[in-house]
Amino acid sequence: MHWYEKLNQYFPVEEMKSREHMETLLRERPNIYHKDEGPNHVLMYAEFDNFVFIDYLFVSSNARGQGLGHKLMEKMKQKGKPIILEVEPVNYKDSDTEKRLRYYKREGFEHAESIGYERRSLATNEVNKMEILYWAPHQESEEMIFEAMKKTYNLIHTYKDEHFYGESYQPADEVLTFNEEPDSQNILDHL
Secondary structure, three states, X not given: OOHHXXXXXXXXXXXXXXXXXXXXXXXXXXXXXXXXXXXXXEEEEEEOOOOEEEEEEEEOHHHOOOOHHHXXXXXXXXXXXXXXEEEOOOOOOOHHHHHHHHHHHHOOOEEOXXXXXXXXXXXXXXXXXXXXXXXXXXXXXHHHHHHHHHHHHHHHHOOOHHHHHOOOOOOXXXXXXXXXXXXXXXXXXXX
């Protein structure tokens, strides 16, 4: 099965970039956007000078529990930069969301409680709320993570969006918010 189909079957439509969008990023931004693919995994990520953003991480169900996700994450951690990613809030009807959060907690990720992320999906037209998790090897601040998310949003998520989707996503300052006194609870605490 093609790598895009693996991702498309696993991730909700409102979280997926189009195949054309991702292939264009790989082709036109090869110094930033990367694909690590094997028989049982697909890892799409953007690497910048001072951080790594994991766009998609898929491990096939028949390989889960065998340490493949850990090996992939260790490979990213060896870069010595903060690692940032977006996750769905826990959905108790979908046990995968809780398993995913448990995995990232075991890997040492923290919840960026001060960062809000809500974007209208161009696929469904519904507002999609995501949470930001990060791994900070040098105790990087949430302010740094926030700036890195804005950069990712502008250079990766909205890259040629009008061309691919017929309309533009909202600007970063509408999608990403920073609140020094967050009103949300840490989503990793209850795990």
